[in-house]
Amino acid sequence: MPAPPSASSPRASGRGPALSRRGAVVAVPLTLALAGCRWGPEADGAGEPVSGTTPPPPDADRVLVDQATALIGDTAALVAAAVAARPRLGQQLAAFATLHDAHLRHLAATPVTTSAGEARALAGVLKAERRLQEGLIDLAGRAGSGILARSLASMAAGVAQHVAVASEGTR
Amino acid sequence: MSTVDDLNTVLAGExxxxxxxxxxxxxxxxxxxxxxxxxxxxxxxxxxARRDQLVRMVLDLDGSPEAVAVGYELPNASRTPTQIRRGALQVESRCTALYSDLVARTQGADRSWAMRAxxxxxxxxxxxxxxxxDLPGT
Structure with missing residues:
Protein backbone atom coordinates (compact mmCIF):
# COMPACT_ATOMS: atom_id res chain seq x y z
CA MET A 1 0.00 0.00 0.00
CA PRO A 2 1.49 3.38 -0.95
CA ALA A 3 2.43 5.82 1.72
CA PRO A 4 -0.20 8.42 2.50
CA PRO A 5 0.62 11.86 1.10
CA SER A 6 1.36 13.17 4.55
CA ALA A 7 3.88 10.43 5.19
CA SER A 8 6.58 11.85 2.96
CA SER A 9 8.34 13.72 5.69
CA PRO A 10 8.23 11.76 8.89
CA ARG A 11 8.76 13.83 11.96
CA ALA A 12 11.64 12.70 14.16
CA SER A 13 10.27 11.61 17.49
CA GLY A 14 11.40 13.21 20.71
CA ARG A 15 12.46 16.48 19.11
CA GLY A 16 9.18 18.30 18.94
CA PRO A 17 7.29 19.76 21.85
CA ALA A 18 5.45 17.34 24.10
CA LEU A 19 1.99 16.58 22.82
CA SER A 20 -0.93 18.07 24.62
CA ARG A 21 -3.72 15.81 25.75
CA ARG A 22 -5.66 16.92 22.68
CA GLY A 23 -2.67 16.09 20.52
CA ALA A 24 -2.50 12.64 22.03
CA VAL A 25 -6.13 12.05 21.24
CA VAL A 26 -5.43 12.94 17.62
CA ALA A 27 -2.21 10.97 17.45
CA VAL A 28 -3.56 7.69 18.72
CA PRO A 29 -6.30 7.21 16.10
CA LEU A 30 -3.82 8.21 13.41
CA THR A 31 -1.41 5.57 14.65
CA LEU A 32 -4.15 3.01 14.66
CA ALA A 33 -5.27 4.00 11.21
CA LEU A 34 -1.76 3.69 9.86
CA ALA A 35 -1.23 0.42 11.66
CA GLY A 36 -4.54 -0.88 10.41
CA CYS A 37 -3.74 -0.20 6.78
CA ARG A 38 -0.64 -2.34 7.00
CA TRP A 39 -2.38 -5.35 8.47
CA GLY A 40 -4.39 -7.90 6.64
CA PRO A 41 -3.89 -10.73 4.21
CA GLU A 42 -2.10 -8.68 1.57
CA ALA A 43 0.80 -10.80 0.35
CA ASP A 44 3.03 -8.46 -1.54
CA GLY A 45 4.32 -9.84 -4.81
CA ALA A 46 2.24 -12.98 -4.44
CA GLY A 47 -0.66 -12.03 -6.69
CA GLU A 48 -2.20 -14.01 -9.49
CA PRO A 49 0.14 -15.59 -12.03
CA VAL A 50 0.97 -13.29 -14.91
CA SER A 51 0.74 -14.66 -18.42
CA GLY A 52 0.90 -18.21 -17.14
CA THR A 53 4.26 -17.76 -15.44
CA THR A 54 5.10 -18.54 -11.84
CA PRO A 55 4.45 -15.51 -9.65
CA PRO A 56 7.59 -13.90 -8.31
CA PRO A 57 8.40 -14.65 -4.67
CA PRO A 58 7.61 -11.96 -2.13
CA ASP A 59 10.43 -9.53 -1.81
CA ALA A 60 12.39 -10.36 1.35
CA ASP A 61 12.72 -6.75 2.47
CA ARG A 62 9.03 -6.15 1.92
CA VAL A 63 8.26 -9.06 4.24
CA LEU A 64 10.53 -7.52 6.88
CA VAL A 65 8.85 -4.15 6.51
CA ASP A 66 5.45 -5.78 6.90
CA GLN A 67 6.64 -7.61 10.00
CA ALA A 68 8.08 -4.45 11.52
CA THR A 69 4.88 -2.59 10.71
CA ALA A 70 2.77 -5.27 12.37
CA LEU A 71 5.06 -5.27 15.40
CA ILE A 72 4.85 -1.52 15.81
CA GLY A 73 1.14 -1.59 15.09
CA ASP A 74 0.55 -4.14 17.86
CA THR A 75 2.44 -2.01 20.34
CA ALA A 76 0.70 1.15 19.19
CA ALA A 77 -2.64 -0.58 19.69
CA LEU A 78 -1.59 -1.52 23.21
CA VAL A 79 -0.68 2.11 23.94
CA ALA A 80 -4.00 3.28 22.50
CA ALA A 81 -5.91 0.75 24.58
CA ALA A 82 -4.10 1.85 27.73
CA VAL A 83 -4.91 5.50 27.03
CA ALA A 84 -8.52 4.62 26.29
CA ALA A 85 -8.83 2.72 29.57
CA ARG A 86 -6.84 5.23 31.62
CA PRO A 87 -7.26 8.66 29.98
CA ARG A 88 -5.01 10.30 32.58
CA LEU A 89 -2.09 8.34 31.11
CA GLY A 90 -2.65 10.09 27.79
CA GLN A 91 -0.10 12.84 28.29
CA GLN A 92 2.47 10.45 29.73
CA LEU A 93 2.08 7.96 26.87
CA ALA A 94 1.77 10.54 24.12
CA ALA A 95 5.47 10.25 23.32
CA PHE A 96 5.07 6.55 22.60
CA ALA A 97 2.14 7.23 20.32
CA THR A 98 4.19 9.87 18.51
CA LEU A 99 7.15 7.53 18.28
CA HIS A 100 5.12 4.69 16.79
CA ASP A 101 3.40 7.10 14.45
CA ALA A 102 6.75 8.43 13.22
CA HIS A 103 8.14 4.92 12.79
CA LEU A 104 5.11 3.76 10.84
CA ARG A 105 5.34 6.80 8.60
CA HIS A 106 9.02 6.14 8.08
CA LEU A 107 8.38 2.51 7.17
CA ALA A 108 5.58 3.48 4.82
CA ALA A 109 7.93 5.88 3.06
CA THR A 110 10.79 3.39 2.85
CA PRO A 111 11.28 2.62 -0.85
CA VAL A 112 11.11 -1.15 -0.87
CA THR A 113 8.19 -1.23 -3.28
CA THR A 114 10.41 -0.76 -6.29
CA SER A 115 12.05 -4.13 -5.95
CA ALA A 116 12.94 -6.02 -9.07
CA GLY A 117 10.26 -8.59 -8.27
CA GLU A 118 7.49 -6.05 -8.07
CA ALA A 119 8.69 -4.23 -11.15
CA ARG A 120 8.65 -7.50 -13.08
CA ALA A 121 5.18 -8.37 -11.82
CA LEU A 122 3.85 -4.93 -12.74
CA ALA A 123 5.47 -5.06 -16.16
CA GLY A 124 3.90 -8.47 -16.73
CA VAL A 125 0.46 -7.20 -15.84
CA LEU A 126 0.81 -4.13 -18.01
CA LYS A 127 1.96 -6.25 -20.92
CA ALA A 128 -1.03 -8.56 -20.48
CA GLU A 129 -3.40 -5.59 -20.26
CA ARG A 130 -1.96 -4.12 -23.47
CA ARG A 131 -2.46 -7.49 -25.15
CA LEU A 132 -6.06 -7.45 -23.92
CA GLN A 133 -6.49 -3.95 -25.33
CA GLU A 134 -5.17 -5.02 -28.72
CA GLY A 135 -7.25 -8.20 -28.62
CA LEU A 136 -10.41 -6.21 -27.99
CA ILE A 137 -9.52 -3.84 -30.82
CA ASP A 138 -8.98 -6.78 -33.13
CA LEU A 139 -12.33 -8.32 -32.21
CA ALA A 140 -14.09 -4.97 -32.59
CA GLY A 141 -12.63 -4.66 -36.07
CA ARG A 142 -14.15 -8.00 -37.03
CA ALA A 143 -17.55 -7.50 -35.40
CA GLY A 144 -20.51 -7.56 -37.76
CA SER A 145 -22.63 -5.49 -35.40
CA GLY A 146 -21.73 -1.85 -34.99
CA ILE A 147 -23.05 -1.86 -31.44
CA LEU A 148 -20.79 -4.76 -30.51
CA ALA A 149 -17.86 -3.07 -32.22
CA ARG A 150 -18.45 0.09 -30.22
CA SER A 151 -18.69 -1.86 -26.98
CA LEU A 152 -15.49 -3.77 -27.61
CA ALA A 153 -13.61 -0.66 -28.74
CA SER A 154 -14.82 1.23 -25.71
CA MET A 155 -13.65 -1.61 -23.46
CA ALA A 156 -10.24 -1.36 -25.13
CA ALA A 157 -10.22 2.38 -24.44
CA GLY A 158 -11.03 1.72 -20.79
CA VAL A 159 -8.15 -0.73 -20.53
CA ALA A 160 -5.87 1.81 -22.20
CA GLN A 161 -6.85 4.45 -19.66
CA HIS A 162 -6.10 2.18 -16.73
CA VAL A 163 -2.80 1.07 -18.26
CA ALA A 164 -1.82 4.71 -18.72
CA VAL A 165 -2.57 5.46 -15.08
CA ALA A 166 -0.76 2.37 -13.81
CA SER A 167 2.22 3.10 -16.04
CA GLU A 168 2.59 6.56 -14.49
CA GLY A 169 3.89 4.98 -11.31
CA THR A 170 6.64 3.14 -13.15
CA ARG A 171 8.20 6.23 -14.72
CA MET B 1 -27.06 7.74 -42.90
CA SER B 2 -24.21 7.36 -45.33
CA THR B 3 -20.59 7.04 -44.34
CA VAL B 4 -19.96 10.55 -45.62
CA ASP B 5 -22.53 11.86 -43.18
CA ASP B 6 -20.97 9.86 -40.34
CA LEU B 7 -17.53 11.18 -41.16
CA ASN B 8 -18.84 14.72 -41.47
CA THR B 9 -20.45 14.48 -38.04
CA VAL B 10 -17.07 13.71 -36.54
CA LEU B 11 -15.40 16.31 -38.76
CA ALA B 12 -17.71 18.96 -37.35
CA GLY B 13 -16.59 17.91 -33.88
CA GLU B 14 -12.95 18.04 -34.89
CA ALA B 49 -4.26 16.08 -37.95
CA ARG B 50 -7.49 14.16 -37.41
CA ARG B 51 -9.52 16.97 -38.94
CA ASP B 52 -7.29 16.90 -42.02
CA GLN B 53 -7.55 13.12 -42.20
CA LEU B 54 -11.34 13.30 -42.00
CA VAL B 55 -11.42 15.86 -44.81
CA ARG B 56 -9.37 13.49 -46.97
CA MET B 57 -11.63 10.55 -46.07
CA VAL B 58 -14.75 12.50 -47.05
CA LEU B 59 -13.15 13.65 -50.30
CA ASP B 60 -12.13 10.06 -51.08
CA LEU B 61 -15.82 9.19 -50.94
CA ASP B 62 -16.63 12.06 -53.31
CA GLY B 63 -18.35 13.85 -50.48
CA SER B 64 -18.25 17.49 -49.45
CA PRO B 65 -16.37 18.02 -46.20
CA GLU B 66 -18.24 19.79 -43.43
CA ALA B 67 -17.18 23.43 -43.34
CA VAL B 68 -15.72 25.06 -40.29
CA ALA B 69 -18.05 27.32 -38.35
CA VAL B 70 -17.36 30.98 -37.75
CA GLY B 71 -16.84 30.37 -34.06
CA TYR B 72 -17.43 27.87 -31.31
CA GLU B 73 -18.65 28.36 -27.78
CA LEU B 74 -16.24 27.54 -25.00
CA PRO B 75 -17.59 24.94 -22.59
CA ASN B 76 -17.08 27.30 -19.65
CA ALA B 77 -15.58 30.68 -18.78
CA SER B 78 -12.08 29.22 -19.23
CA ARG B 79 -10.37 32.01 -17.31
CA THR B 80 -8.40 30.04 -14.72
CA PRO B 81 -6.15 27.01 -15.25
CA THR B 82 -8.71 24.87 -13.46
CA GLN B 83 -11.51 26.07 -15.74
CA ILE B 84 -9.31 25.62 -18.80
CA ARG B 85 -8.37 22.09 -17.76
CA ARG B 86 -12.03 21.27 -17.14
CA GLY B 87 -13.02 22.79 -20.45
CA ALA B 88 -10.35 20.82 -22.27
CA LEU B 89 -11.62 17.65 -20.64
CA GLN B 90 -15.14 18.39 -21.85
CA VAL B 91 -13.94 18.98 -25.40
CA GLU B 92 -11.89 15.80 -25.38
CA SER B 93 -14.76 13.80 -23.87
CA ARG B 94 -17.06 14.94 -26.68
CA CYS B 95 -14.49 13.76 -29.20
CA THR B 96 -14.23 10.41 -27.45
CA ALA B 97 -17.99 10.01 -27.75
CA LEU B 98 -17.93 11.00 -31.42
CA TYR B 99 -15.29 8.40 -32.21
CA SER B 100 -17.20 5.79 -30.23
CA ASP B 101 -20.22 6.45 -32.45
CA LEU B 102 -18.05 6.37 -35.54
CA VAL B 103 -16.76 2.93 -34.57
CA ALA B 104 -20.34 1.67 -34.54
CA ARG B 105 -21.13 3.21 -37.94
CA THR B 106 -18.06 2.17 -39.90
CA GLN B 107 -16.27 -0.94 -41.01
CA GLY B 108 -12.85 -2.00 -42.19
CA ALA B 109 -10.11 0.60 -42.33
CA ASP B 110 -12.38 3.45 -41.29
CA ARG B 111 -13.43 1.56 -38.19
CA SER B 112 -9.81 0.72 -37.36
CA TRP B 113 -8.91 4.37 -37.64
CA ALA B 114 -11.87 5.39 -35.50
CA MET B 115 -10.89 2.86 -32.83
CA ARG B 116 -7.35 4.22 -32.63
CA ALA B 117 -8.75 7.72 -32.32
CA ASP B 134 -15.09 1.27 -17.78
CA LEU B 135 -16.49 2.29 -21.15
CA PRO B 136 -15.11 5.64 -22.33
CA GLY B 137 -17.17 7.36 -24.96
CA THR B 138 -20.41 5.53 -24.29
Whole structure:
Protein backbone atom coordinates (compact mmCIF):
# COMPACT_ATOMS: atom_id res chain seq x y z
CA MET A 1 0.00 0.00 0.00
CA PRO A 2 1.49 3.38 -0.95
CA ALA A 3 2.43 5.82 1.72
CA PRO A 4 -0.20 8.42 2.50
CA PRO A 5 0.62 11.86 1.10
CA SER A 6 1.36 13.17 4.55
CA ALA A 7 3.88 10.43 5.19
CA SER A 8 6.58 11.85 2.96
CA SER A 9 8.34 13.72 5.69
CA PRO A 10 8.23 11.76 8.89
CA ARG A 11 8.76 13.83 11.96
CA ALA A 12 11.64 12.70 14.16
CA SER A 13 10.27 11.61 17.49
CA GLY A 14 11.40 13.21 20.71
CA ARG A 15 12.46 16.48 19.11
CA GLY A 16 9.18 18.30 18.94
CA PRO A 17 7.29 19.76 21.85
CA ALA A 18 5.45 17.34 24.10
CA LEU A 19 1.99 16.58 22.82
CA SER A 20 -0.93 18.07 24.62
CA ARG A 21 -3.72 15.81 25.75
CA ARG A 22 -5.66 16.92 22.68
CA GLY A 23 -2.67 16.09 20.52
CA ALA A 24 -2.50 12.64 22.03
CA VAL A 25 -6.13 12.05 21.24
CA VAL A 26 -5.43 12.94 17.62
CA ALA A 27 -2.21 10.97 17.45
CA VAL A 28 -3.56 7.69 18.72
CA PRO A 29 -6.30 7.21 16.10
CA LEU A 30 -3.82 8.21 13.41
CA THR A 31 -1.41 5.57 14.65
CA LEU A 32 -4.15 3.01 14.66
CA ALA A 33 -5.27 4.00 11.21
CA LEU A 34 -1.76 3.69 9.86
CA ALA A 35 -1.23 0.42 11.66
CA GLY A 36 -4.54 -0.88 10.41
CA CYS A 37 -3.74 -0.20 6.78
CA ARG A 38 -0.64 -2.34 7.00
CA TRP A 39 -2.38 -5.35 8.47
CA GLY A 40 -4.39 -7.90 6.64
CA PRO A 41 -3.89 -10.73 4.21
CA GLU A 42 -2.10 -8.68 1.57
CA ALA A 43 0.80 -10.80 0.35
CA ASP A 44 3.03 -8.46 -1.54
CA GLY A 45 4.32 -9.84 -4.81
CA ALA A 46 2.24 -12.98 -4.44
CA GLY A 47 -0.66 -12.03 -6.69
CA GLU A 48 -2.20 -14.01 -9.49
CA PRO A 49 0.14 -15.59 -12.03
CA VAL A 50 0.97 -13.29 -14.91
CA SER A 51 0.74 -14.66 -18.42
CA GLY A 52 0.90 -18.21 -17.14
CA THR A 53 4.26 -17.76 -15.44
CA THR A 54 5.10 -18.54 -11.84
CA PRO A 55 4.45 -15.51 -9.65
CA PRO A 56 7.59 -13.90 -8.31
CA PRO A 57 8.40 -14.65 -4.67
CA PRO A 58 7.61 -11.96 -2.13
CA ASP A 59 10.43 -9.53 -1.81
CA ALA A 60 12.39 -10.36 1.35
CA ASP A 61 12.72 -6.75 2.47
CA ARG A 62 9.03 -6.15 1.92
CA VAL A 63 8.26 -9.06 4.24
CA LEU A 64 10.53 -7.52 6.88
CA VAL A 65 8.85 -4.15 6.51
CA ASP A 66 5.45 -5.78 6.90
CA GLN A 67 6.64 -7.61 10.00
CA ALA A 68 8.08 -4.45 11.52
CA THR A 69 4.88 -2.59 10.71
CA ALA A 70 2.77 -5.27 12.37
CA LEU A 71 5.06 -5.27 15.40
CA ILE A 72 4.85 -1.52 15.81
CA GLY A 73 1.14 -1.59 15.09
CA ASP A 74 0.55 -4.14 17.86
CA THR A 75 2.44 -2.01 20.34
CA ALA A 76 0.70 1.15 19.19
CA ALA A 77 -2.64 -0.58 19.69
CA LEU A 78 -1.59 -1.52 23.21
CA VAL A 79 -0.68 2.11 23.94
CA ALA A 80 -4.00 3.28 22.50
CA ALA A 81 -5.91 0.75 24.58
CA ALA A 82 -4.10 1.85 27.73
CA VAL A 83 -4.91 5.50 27.03
CA ALA A 84 -8.52 4.62 26.29
CA ALA A 85 -8.83 2.72 29.57
CA ARG A 86 -6.84 5.23 31.62
CA PRO A 87 -7.26 8.66 29.98
CA ARG A 88 -5.01 10.30 32.58
CA LEU A 89 -2.09 8.34 31.11
CA GLY A 90 -2.65 10.09 27.79
CA GLN A 91 -0.10 12.84 28.29
CA GLN A 92 2.47 10.45 29.73
CA LEU A 93 2.08 7.96 26.87
CA ALA A 94 1.77 10.54 24.12
CA ALA A 95 5.47 10.25 23.32
CA PHE A 96 5.07 6.55 22.60
CA ALA A 97 2.14 7.23 20.32
CA THR A 98 4.19 9.87 18.51
CA LEU A 99 7.15 7.53 18.28
CA HIS A 100 5.12 4.69 16.79
CA ASP A 101 3.40 7.10 14.45
CA ALA A 102 6.75 8.43 13.22
CA HIS A 103 8.14 4.92 12.79
CA LEU A 104 5.11 3.76 10.84
CA ARG A 105 5.34 6.80 8.60
CA HIS A 106 9.02 6.14 8.08
CA LEU A 107 8.38 2.51 7.17
CA ALA A 108 5.58 3.48 4.82
CA ALA A 109 7.93 5.88 3.06
CA THR A 110 10.79 3.39 2.85
CA PRO A 111 11.28 2.62 -0.85
CA VAL A 112 11.11 -1.15 -0.87
CA THR A 113 8.19 -1.23 -3.28
CA THR A 114 10.41 -0.76 -6.29
CA SER A 115 12.05 -4.13 -5.95
CA ALA A 116 12.94 -6.02 -9.07
CA GLY A 117 10.26 -8.59 -8.27
CA GLU A 118 7.49 -6.05 -8.07
CA ALA A 119 8.69 -4.23 -11.15
CA ARG A 120 8.65 -7.50 -13.08
CA ALA A 121 5.18 -8.37 -11.82
CA LEU A 122 3.85 -4.93 -12.74
CA ALA A 123 5.47 -5.06 -16.16
CA GLY A 124 3.90 -8.47 -16.73
CA VAL A 125 0.46 -7.20 -15.84
CA LEU A 126 0.81 -4.13 -18.01
CA LYS A 127 1.96 -6.25 -20.92
CA ALA A 128 -1.03 -8.56 -20.48
CA GLU A 129 -3.40 -5.59 -20.26
CA ARG A 130 -1.96 -4.12 -23.47
CA ARG A 131 -2.46 -7.49 -25.15
CA LEU A 132 -6.06 -7.45 -23.92
CA GLN A 133 -6.49 -3.95 -25.33
CA GLU A 134 -5.17 -5.02 -28.72
CA GLY A 135 -7.25 -8.20 -28.62
CA LEU A 136 -10.41 -6.21 -27.99
CA ILE A 137 -9.52 -3.84 -30.82
CA ASP A 138 -8.98 -6.78 -33.13
CA LEU A 139 -12.33 -8.32 -32.21
CA ALA A 140 -14.09 -4.97 -32.59
CA GLY A 141 -12.63 -4.66 -36.07
CA ARG A 142 -14.15 -8.00 -37.03
CA ALA A 143 -17.55 -7.50 -35.40
CA GLY A 144 -20.51 -7.56 -37.76
CA SER A 145 -22.63 -5.49 -35.40
CA GLY A 146 -21.73 -1.85 -34.99
CA ILE A 147 -23.05 -1.86 -31.44
CA LEU A 148 -20.79 -4.76 -30.51
CA ALA A 149 -17.86 -3.07 -32.22
CA ARG A 150 -18.45 0.09 -30.22
CA SER A 151 -18.69 -1.86 -26.98
CA LEU A 152 -15.49 -3.77 -27.61
CA ALA A 153 -13.61 -0.66 -28.74
CA SER A 154 -14.82 1.23 -25.71
CA MET A 155 -13.65 -1.61 -23.46
CA ALA A 156 -10.24 -1.36 -25.13
CA ALA A 157 -10.22 2.38 -24.44
CA GLY A 158 -11.03 1.72 -20.79
CA VAL A 159 -8.15 -0.73 -20.53
CA ALA A 160 -5.87 1.81 -22.20
CA GLN A 161 -6.85 4.45 -19.66
CA HIS A 162 -6.10 2.18 -16.73
CA VAL A 163 -2.80 1.07 -18.26
CA ALA A 164 -1.82 4.71 -18.72
CA VAL A 165 -2.57 5.46 -15.08
CA ALA A 166 -0.76 2.37 -13.81
CA SER A 167 2.22 3.10 -16.04
CA GLU A 168 2.59 6.56 -14.49
CA GLY A 169 3.89 4.98 -11.31
CA THR A 170 6.64 3.14 -13.15
CA ARG A 171 8.20 6.23 -14.72
CA MET B 1 -27.06 7.74 -42.90
CA SER B 2 -24.21 7.36 -45.33
CA THR B 3 -20.59 7.04 -44.34
CA VAL B 4 -19.96 10.55 -45.62
CA ASP B 5 -22.53 11.86 -43.18
CA ASP B 6 -20.97 9.86 -40.34
CA LEU B 7 -17.53 11.18 -41.16
CA ASN B 8 -18.84 14.72 -41.47
CA THR B 9 -20.45 14.48 -38.04
CA VAL B 10 -17.07 13.71 -36.54
CA LEU B 11 -15.40 16.31 -38.76
CA ALA B 12 -17.71 18.96 -37.35
CA GLY B 13 -16.59 17.91 -33.88
CA GLU B 14 -12.95 18.04 -34.89
CA UNK B 15 -13.39 21.53 -36.34
CA UNK B 16 -14.71 22.57 -32.95
CA UNK B 17 -11.92 20.76 -31.09
CA UNK B 18 -9.21 22.43 -33.17
CA UNK B 19 -10.72 25.85 -32.55
CA UNK B 20 -11.32 25.27 -28.85
CA UNK B 21 -7.93 23.77 -28.08
CA UNK B 22 -6.28 26.67 -29.88
CA UNK B 23 -8.35 29.10 -27.81
CA UNK B 24 -7.68 27.30 -24.55
CA UNK B 25 -3.98 27.12 -25.39
CA UNK B 26 -3.93 30.84 -26.07
CA UNK B 27 -5.31 31.47 -22.60
CA UNK B 28 -2.71 29.29 -20.89
CA UNK B 29 0.67 30.53 -19.76
CA UNK B 30 3.39 28.14 -20.86
CA UNK B 31 5.62 29.34 -18.03
CA UNK B 32 3.03 29.25 -15.26
CA UNK B 33 1.26 26.08 -16.42
CA UNK B 34 3.80 24.19 -18.54
CA UNK B 35 2.11 20.78 -18.27
CA UNK B 36 -1.33 22.10 -19.15
CA UNK B 37 0.10 24.21 -21.97
CA UNK B 38 1.96 21.22 -23.41
CA UNK B 39 -1.17 19.07 -23.15
CA UNK B 40 -3.22 21.67 -24.99
CA UNK B 41 -0.58 22.05 -27.70
CA UNK B 42 -0.45 18.30 -28.17
CA UNK B 43 -4.24 18.05 -28.26
CA UNK B 44 -4.47 20.86 -30.79
CA UNK B 45 -1.89 19.20 -32.99
CA UNK B 46 -3.50 15.75 -32.92
CA UNK B 47 -7.01 17.10 -33.52
CA UNK B 48 -5.80 19.21 -36.41
CA ALA B 49 -4.26 16.08 -37.95
CA ARG B 50 -7.49 14.16 -37.41
CA ARG B 51 -9.52 16.97 -38.94
CA ASP B 52 -7.29 16.90 -42.02
CA GLN B 53 -7.55 13.12 -42.20
CA LEU B 54 -11.34 13.30 -42.00
CA VAL B 55 -11.42 15.86 -44.81
CA ARG B 56 -9.37 13.49 -46.97
CA MET B 57 -11.63 10.55 -46.07
CA VAL B 58 -14.75 12.50 -47.05
CA LEU B 59 -13.15 13.65 -50.30
CA ASP B 60 -12.13 10.06 -51.08
CA LEU B 61 -15.82 9.19 -50.94
CA ASP B 62 -16.63 12.06 -53.31
CA GLY B 63 -18.35 13.85 -50.48
CA SER B 64 -18.25 17.49 -49.45
CA PRO B 65 -16.37 18.02 -46.20
CA GLU B 66 -18.24 19.79 -43.43
CA ALA B 67 -17.18 23.43 -43.34
CA VAL B 68 -15.72 25.06 -40.29
CA ALA B 69 -18.05 27.32 -38.35
CA VAL B 70 -17.36 30.98 -37.75
CA GLY B 71 -16.84 30.37 -34.06
CA TYR B 72 -17.43 27.87 -31.31
CA GLU B 73 -18.65 28.36 -27.78
CA LEU B 74 -16.24 27.54 -25.00
CA PRO B 75 -17.59 24.94 -22.59
CA ASN B 76 -17.08 27.30 -19.65
CA ALA B 77 -15.58 30.68 -18.78
CA SER B 78 -12.08 29.22 -19.23
CA ARG B 79 -10.37 32.01 -17.31
CA THR B 80 -8.40 30.04 -14.72
CA PRO B 81 -6.15 27.01 -15.25
CA THR B 82 -8.71 24.87 -13.46
CA GLN B 83 -11.51 26.07 -15.74
CA ILE B 84 -9.31 25.62 -18.80
CA ARG B 85 -8.37 22.09 -17.76
CA ARG B 86 -12.03 21.27 -17.14
CA GLY B 87 -13.02 22.79 -20.45
CA ALA B 88 -10.35 20.82 -22.27
CA LEU B 89 -11.62 17.65 -20.64
CA GLN B 90 -15.14 18.39 -21.85
CA VAL B 91 -13.94 18.98 -25.40
CA GLU B 92 -11.89 15.80 -25.38
CA SER B 93 -14.76 13.80 -23.87
CA ARG B 94 -17.06 14.94 -26.68
CA CYS B 95 -14.49 13.76 -29.20
CA THR B 96 -14.23 10.41 -27.45
CA ALA B 97 -17.99 10.01 -27.75
CA LEU B 98 -17.93 11.00 -31.42
CA TYR B 99 -15.29 8.40 -32.21
CA SER B 100 -17.20 5.79 -30.23
CA ASP B 101 -20.22 6.45 -32.45
CA LEU B 102 -18.05 6.37 -35.54
CA VAL B 103 -16.76 2.93 -34.57
CA ALA B 104 -20.34 1.67 -34.54
CA ARG B 105 -21.13 3.21 -37.94
CA THR B 106 -18.06 2.17 -39.90
CA GLN B 107 -16.27 -0.94 -41.01
CA GLY B 108 -12.85 -2.00 -42.19
CA ALA B 109 -10.11 0.60 -42.33
CA ASP B 110 -12.38 3.45 -41.29
CA ARG B 111 -13.43 1.56 -38.19
CA SER B 112 -9.81 0.72 -37.36
CA TRP B 113 -8.91 4.37 -37.64
CA ALA B 114 -11.87 5.39 -35.50
CA MET B 115 -10.89 2.86 -32.83
CA ARG B 116 -7.35 4.22 -32.63
CA ALA B 117 -8.75 7.72 -32.32
CA UNK B 118 -11.18 6.56 -29.65
CA UNK B 119 -8.43 4.99 -27.56
CA UNK B 120 -6.12 8.00 -27.99
CA UNK B 121 -8.88 10.42 -27.05
CA UNK B 122 -9.85 8.38 -24.00
CA UNK B 123 -6.26 8.36 -22.75
CA UNK B 124 -5.85 12.05 -23.57
CA UNK B 125 -8.70 12.82 -21.18
CA UNK B 126 -6.47 11.71 -18.32
CA UNK B 127 -4.06 14.56 -19.03
CA UNK B 128 -6.87 17.04 -18.41
CA UNK B 129 -7.92 15.54 -15.11
CA UNK B 130 -10.22 12.84 -16.43
CA UNK B 131 -10.52 9.59 -14.55
CA UNK B 132 -10.39 6.13 -16.08
CA UNK B 133 -13.80 4.68 -16.81
CA ASP B 134 -15.09 1.27 -17.78
CA LEU B 135 -16.49 2.29 -21.15
CA PRO B 136 -15.11 5.64 -22.33
CA GLY B 137 -17.17 7.36 -24.96
CA THR B 138 -20.41 5.53 -24.29
Missing amino acids: HAAVYLFATLGGRTSASAEPTLAAGLRSAHSIHR LVDSAVRQLGFGGLPS
